[in-house]
Amino acid sequence: xxxxxxxxxxxxxxxxxxxxxxxxxxxxxxxxxxxxxxxxxxxxxxxxxxxxxxxxxxxxxxxxxxxxxxxxxxxxxxxxxxxxxxxxxxxxxxxxxxxxxxxxxxxxxxxxxxxxxxxxxxxxxxxxxxxxxxxxxxxxxxxxxxxxxxxxxxxxxxxxxxxxxxxxxxxxxxxxxxxxxxxxxxxxxxxxxxxxxxxxxxxxxxxxxxxxxxxxxxxxxxxxxxxxxxxxxxxxxxxxxxxxxxxxxxxxxxxxxxxxxxxxxxxxxxxxxxxxxxxxxxxxxxxxxxxxxxxxxxxxxxxxxxxxxxxxxxxxxxxxxxxxxxxxxxxxxxxxxxxxxxxxxxxxxxxxxxxxxxxxxxxxxxxxxxxxxxxxxxxxxxxxxxxxxx
Amino acid sequence: xxxxxxxxxxxxxxxxxxxxxxxxxxxxxxxxxxxxxxxxxxxxxxxxxxxxxxxxxxxxxxxxxxxxxxxxxxxxxxxxxxxxxxxxxxxxxxxxxxxxxxxxxxxxxxxxxxxxxxxxxxxxxxxxxxxxxxxxxxxxxxxxxxxxxxxxxxxxxxxxxxxxxxxxxxxxxxxxxxxxxxxxxxxxxxxxxxxxxxxxxxxxxxxxxxxxxxxxxxxxxxxxxxxxxxxxxxxxxxxxxxxxxxxxxxxxxxxxxxxxxxxxxxxxxxxxxxxxxxxxxxxxxxxxxxxxxxxxxxxxxxxxxxxxxxxxxxxxxxxxxxxxxxxxxxxxxxxxxxxxxxxxxxxxxxxxxxxxxxxxxxxxxxxxxxxxxxxxxxxxxxxxxxxxxx
Numbered sequence: 001x002x003x004x005x006x007x008x009x010x011x012x013x014x015x016x017x018x019x020x021x022x023x024x025x026x027x028x029x030x031x032x033x034x035x036x037x038x039x040x041x042x043x044x045x046x047x048x049x050x051x052x053x054x055x056x057x058x059x060x061x062x063x064x065x066x067x068x069x070x071x072x073x074x075x076x077x078x079x080x081x082x083x084x085x086x087x088x089x090x091x092x093x094x095x096x097x098x099x100x101x102x103x104x105x106x107x108x109x110x111x112x113x114x115x116x117x118x119x120x121x122x123x124x125x126x127x128x129x130x131x132x133x134x135x136x137x138x139x140x141x142x143x144x145x146x147x148x149x150x151x152x153x154x155x156x157x158x159x160x161x162x163x164x165x166x167x168x169x170x171x172x173x174x175x176x177x178x179x180x181x182x183x184x185x186x187x188x189x190x191x192x193x194x195x196x197x198x199x200x201x202x203x204x205x206x207x208x209x210x211x212x213x214x215x216x217x218x219x220x221x222x223x224x225x226x227x228x229x230x231x232x233x234x235x236x237x238x239x240x241x242x243x244x245x246x247x248x249x250x251x252x253x254x255x256x257x258x259x260x261x262x263x264x265x266x267x268x269x270x271x272x273x274x275x276x277x278x279x280x281x282x283x284x285x286x287x288x289x290x291x292x293x294x295x296x297x298x299x300x301x302x303x304x305x306x307x308x309x310x311x312x313x314x315x316x317x318x319x320x321x322x323x324x325x326x327x328x329x330x331x332x333x334x335x336x337x338x339x340x341x342x343x344x345x346x347x348x349x350x351x352x353x354x355x356x357x358x359x360x361x362x363x364x365x366x367x368x369x370x371x372x373x374x375x376x377x378x379x380x381x382x383x384x385x386x387x388x389x390x
Numbered sequence: 391x392x393x394x395x396x397x398x399x400x401x402x403x404x405x406x407x408x409x410x411x412x413x414x415x416x417x418x419x420x421x422x423x424x425x426x427x428x429x430x431x432x433x434x435x436x437x438x439x440x441x442x443x444x445x446x447x448x449x450x451x452x453x454x455x456x457x458x459x460x461x462x463x464x465x466x467x468x469x470x471x472x473x474x475x476x477x478x479x480x481x482x483x484x485x486x487x488x489x490x491x492x493x494x495x496x497x498x499x500x501x502x503x504x505x506x507x508x509x510x511x512x513x514x515x516x517x518x519x520x521x522x523x524x525x526x527x528x529x530x531x532x533x534x535x536x537x538x539x540x541x542x543x544x545x546x547x548x549x550x551x552x553x554x555x556x557x558x559x560x561x562x563x564x565x566x567x568x569x570x571x572x573x574x575x576x577x578x579x580x581x582x583x584x585x586x587x588x589x590x591x592x593x594x595x596x597x598x599x600x601x602x603x604x605x606x607x608x609x610x611x612x613x614x615x616x617x618x619x620x621x622x623x624x625x626x627x628x629x630x631x632x633x634x635x636x637x638x639x640x641x642x643x644x645x646x647x648x649x650x651x652x653x654x655x656x657x658x659x660x661x662x663x664x665x666x667x668x669x670x671x672x673x674x675x676x677x678x679x680x681x682x683x684x685x686x687x688x689x690x691x692x693x694x695x696x697x698x699x700x701x702x703x704x705x706x707x708x709x710x711x712x713x714x715x716x717x718x719x720x721x722x723x724x725x726x727x728x729x730x731x732x733x734x735x736x737x738x739x740x741x742x743x744x745x746x747x748x749x750x751x752x753x754x755x756x757x758x759x760x761x762x763x764x765x766x767x768x769x770x771x772x773x774x775x776x777x778x779x780x
Contacts, residue, residue, distance in 0.1 A: 008431070012402050041398070157744075166744065212626045226710065233618055235712020236602045239745040246706035247740060250639065259705065259740035315649065316636035316706050320616065322625020350637055350649035354547075354556065355629040 013049075014386050016041065020049045021058065021079070021382045025103070029062055029076035050077060056389025057083045057146075058103070058381070079103035084148035084388050085140050086377025087186075089133055090193065090370040091125065091154050093117055093170045093220055094283060098132040100140040100147070101374035103381065105204060109139035119172045122165075126181035133182070148388050149187040149377040152178055153196045153369035155219055160238030163190045169256070170220045189376065193369035194223030194241055195232055197329050200364055200372030202227055203379065210325040213357070214317055216243060216310070217330030217368070220269050220284075226321060244268060246313040266309030269331075275302035285331040292338045300338050307339035311346025318351045329362035330369075336361045403439075404776050406431060410439045411448065411469070411772045415493070419452055419466035440467060446779025447473045447536075448493070448771070469493035474538035474778050475530050476767025477576075479523055480583065480760040481515065481544050483507055483560045483610055484673060488522040490530040490537070491764035493771065495594060499529035509562045512555075516571035523572065538778050539577040539767040542568055543586045543759035545609055550628030553580045559646070560610040579766065583759035584613030584631055585622055587719050590754055590762030592617055593769065600715040603747070604707055606633060606700070607720030607758070610659050610674075616711060634658060636703040656699030659721075665692035675721040682728045690728050697729035701736025708741045719752035720759075726751045 019039040024030055027038060036046040053059040062076040085100040085108060094117065099110035111132045117125055129152075137147050156168025163179035178190050198215035211230040217223050222244035226233040233240050244264040245257050252261020265271055269284040276299045280287045291299040314326055326347070328336050344359055362368060381388045409429040414420055417428060426436040443449040452466040475490040475498060484507065489500040501522045507515055519542075527537050546558025553569035568580050588605035601620040607613050612634035616623040623630050634654040635647050642651020655661055659674040666689045670677045681689040704716055716737070718726050734749055741747075752758060771778045 224710070228618065228623055233623075233711065235745070236714040236747070237712055237745055239742075240710060240712040242709040242712075242742075242745075245709040245740070245742075247702050248637075248640065250702045250736075257740075257742060262740075312637050312640045313706070316703070317710060319632040319635040320614070320630060320707060320710070321623065322627055322630040322632075324626040346640075350635070350647075350652075352629070352632075352635075352647060355625070355627055355632075357626070 014384060016045070017049050017053060017385045018383050020046065020053060021385045024059060024077050024079055025382055029078045031076060035077065052389075053385060056385065058385050058389060081106075082144040083146065083390070084378075084381050085145040086374040086381070087133060087136060087140075087147050087150040088196075088370050088372070088374025088377070089129060089150060089152045090373060091117070091129060091152065091171070092193075093155055096125070096129050096132055097370050098129070098136045099370055099374050100136050100145065101371070101378055102145060103378060105375065105378065107371075107374075108143060108145060109136045111135045117171055122171075122173050122176045123181070125171075126176075126178065130182055146390065147186050148381050149189065150182065151189045151191065151196070151373035151376045152182070153191060153193040153373045154178075155193050155221075155223075157239050158190050158192050160234055160236075162238075163188055165190065187377075187380075191373070191376070192223065192225075192238075192241070193217070193219070194225045194330075195234070196370075196372030196376065197362075197364070197368035198225030198227055198327075198372070199232060199376060200368040201327055201329065201362060202230060202232075203375050204371065205327070205362060205364055205368075206360075210323075210327075210358075212321075212323045213325040213327055214243075214314070214321065214323050215327045215329050215362070216314070216332060217328075218267075218269065218285075218332050219330060222264050222268055223330075224317075226323070228321075243313055243317065246316060248309045248312050263309055263313040267306035267313075272302050272306050275305060285334055289334045292335070303335060303338035304342045307342035308346050310339060311343040312350070314343070315347050315350030318347065318355065318357055322355050323357050325358045325360060327360050327362050329364065330366055333361045333365045404774060406435070407439050407443060407775045408773050410436065410443060411775045414449060414467050414469055415772055419468045421466060425467065442779075443775060446775065448775050448779060471496075472534040473536065473780070474768075474771050475535040476764040476771070477523060477526060477530075477537050477540040478586075478760050478762070478764025478767070479519060479540060479542045480763060481507070481519060481542065481561070482583075483545060486515070486519050486522055487760050488519070488526045489760055489764050490526050490535065491761070491768055492535060493768060495765065495768065497761075497764075498533060498535060499526045501525045507561055512561075512563050512566045513571070515561075516566075516568065520572055536780065537576050538771050539579065540572065541579045541581065541586070541763040541766045542572070543581060543583040543763045544568075545583050545611075545613075547629050548580050548582050550624055550626075552628075553578055555580065577767075577770075581763070581766070582613065582615075582628075582631070583607070583609070584615045584720075585624070586760075586762030586766065587752075587754070587758035588615030588617055588717075588762070589622060589766060590758040591717055591719065591752060592620060592622075593765050594761065595717070595752060595754055595758075596750075600713075600717075600748075602711075602713045603715040603717055604633075604704070604711065604713050605717045605719050605752070606704070606722060607718075608657075608659065608675075608722050609720060612654050612658055612700075613720075614707075616713070618711075633703055633707065636706060638699045638702050653699055653703040657696035657703075662692050662696050665695060675724055679724045682725070693725060693728035694732045697732035698736050700729060701733040702740070704733070705737050705740035708737065708745065708747055712745045713747050715748045715750060717750050717752050719754065720756055723751045723755045 023038045036043045090097045097112040157166045165176045224241045224243035245262045249261035253265045255262040413428045426433045480487045487502040547556045555566045614631045614633035635652045639651035643655045645652040
């Protein structure tokens with residue numbers, strides 16, 4: 001979200017302010033000496049940085065801390081509970097959601113609305129979203145918090161470094177610039193929901209979170225995001241992660257993308273419902289999960305076939321990228337019990353032992369993209385705190 | 391190759407020394423003012439950095455340069471032709487090669503030997519390689535150059551951040567530590583040949599070189615390397631890029647890896663020779679290229695089938711990674727005329743237009759890995775020059 005800092009005295013100070021914020025965020029409360037020990041700067045240098053961050057409303061002193069060491073006791077530093085908050089928003093196919101997350105990662109306010117957005121024009125949907133953002137922003141301000149930015153998760157392709165949804169097939173949107181409809185006086189960023197779900201996994205999903213992983217999620221289509229050394233791989237145009245269009249059987253059924261036998265033709269919601277002989281009126285994943293839990297053999301067989309196709313596509317992905325982990329998120333996390341056995345079987349037979357990743361199910365589930373959006377703003381504050389000082 | 395530099399005064403100076411070296415390497419000869427303009431530091435700061443680099447034998451002054459601007463003319467700075475050199479080495483299935491590349495990227499010495507290494511134990515092969523390295527090193531020293539490090543390209547998996555060849559199936563090697571056999575008193579690094587071929591592409595392959603690409607090469611097996619934002623994606627264990635084991639037809643022929651229908655079963659040298667009804671006594675690629683050039687229909691058909699399989703595997707790769715370019719290198723660059731039509735057809739029908747990458751053939755061909763190895767040492771010098779000052 002931030003531009004790289006220049007290699008000057010000022011740039012170095014900004015980087016060091018960020019190191020202090022990250023040290024306190026990751027290991028706080030910490031004394032000044034504790035921060036100095038962690039980031040490898042002198043106590044005097046750290047004190048000057050800490051004073052600036054306290055003045056900027058980003059750090060607070062919790063009061064004197066009794067230290068066991070000789071010398072005057074240090075006061076413990078913590079991130080401010082009344083400083084900046086990140087506003088996360090999510091446009092789903094059947095819902096809208098907004099939340100405010102503080103520097104501690106705590107959700108301080110939220111609002112949501114159910115509605116079927118398939119084929120609805122963007123304008124009224126964005127108007128409703130703007131109203132939810134207004135509510136959450138006001139609730140945050142009432143608690144003395146300052147919105148530092150808004151990030152929106154959308155189920156579609158977003159051109160890199162823009163606010164434009166190029167294509168969201170399940171909404172029926174094309175070339176919608178969210179910057180036109182969500183003017184708030186704070187920075188607005190827009191990203192694909194699979195990307196933000198993966199970032200949530202990286203930032204708050206595990207302890208310790210893997211730094212190299214493939215995160216697979218599904219709502220109606222199948223999306224994935226690749227994280228390498230703790231950074232999201234976005235692709236040249238911002239369209240990386242289209243796992244749903246990896247060929248599974250090159251002469252398989254025709255896909256809307258123009259290809260044949262894409263993963264989505266075997267493991268997408270529509271394909272699984274069809275294989276299970278079902279028509280969903282509400283959310284397809286709810287129906288599939290309920291029937292599978294009830295022991296419906298046809299549904300379980302359909303999910304097993306989908307799992308095998310996922311395993312084949314992921315085997316190719318693993319051979320290419322050698323990730324530490326594959327994480328099933330979003331709707332897939334609810335269907336995991338019936339997808340995993342066949343998925344794991346294909347993945348195991350098609351990848352070499354030394355490079356085989358762990359296979360896990362996200363703890364965040366369908367909350368991932370919304371939390372990832374809010375946390376992306378919080379991370380921007382930690383990464384360059386001086387830009388967000390009061 | 392270098393550890394990240396700390397965020398201190400000394401770390402900042404080392405980073406700025408590197409900025410100066412890269413500015414002169416990319417745009418030299420340059421005056422001090424020219425360098426200052428490019429890297430955004432003051433003329434005084436740059437002069438102090440330049441003086442240190444001249445003292446270290448890394449930069450030279452070419453003499454006074456007539457500038458059009460008012461003020462005293464600046465002297466033009468250039469990289470030293472008598473400074474450090476990178477020693478690159480390559481262990482091929484049927485050859486050994488070593489070269490020395492100076493800071494300008496010029497090959498200053500080279501040596502090579504042909505031999506069939508299939509099934510030969512590592513020890514005598516490495517002994518021959520050590521002798522070639524000695525010859526090239528002595529030739530470089532005779533020209534006043536200083537070897538700054540040795541990098542070795544191997545046709546196999548190398549565990550990340552080690553000197554160990556974990557598995558090189560076409561040599562028959564397992565768990566060979568090259569550090570035991572190549573002791574030279576300078577830093578030794580070992581890497582997979584596909585990785586070094588891709589890095590060569592990044593550093594010297596094009597003008598401007600793409601920063602996000604997939605580089606596909608072949609010797610006996612099929613290897614690939616993924617470069618993202620100018621950095622090689624190595625994978626958690628160092629095994630990324632195993633394109634040869636991406637499933638093309640999940641129920642296809644059994645592969646030595648334990649899977650079925652892997653790309654190597656359709657586009658690997660052995661599979662193509664078999665489909666063409668040929669048995670190679672020498673290099674398979676030479677035979678295939680000669681027959682295809684002669685218009686042999688069976689060989690051309692076999693190469694077309696291989697190209698289609700490559701296109702299917704690469705379509706999945708492109709959907710996942712959204713690279714700017716796909717580059718065919720190594721032996722594939724020689725076979726490109728007969729692979730490309732079917733490859734491009736599959737890639738086009740299976741990828742969406744806005745994310746479709748350019749498809750090119752490497753100019754470096756089979757020289758890529760050797761040059762990449764030598765240049766990896768040169769880049770280490772540019773990235774942290776103070777560690778390599780005389």
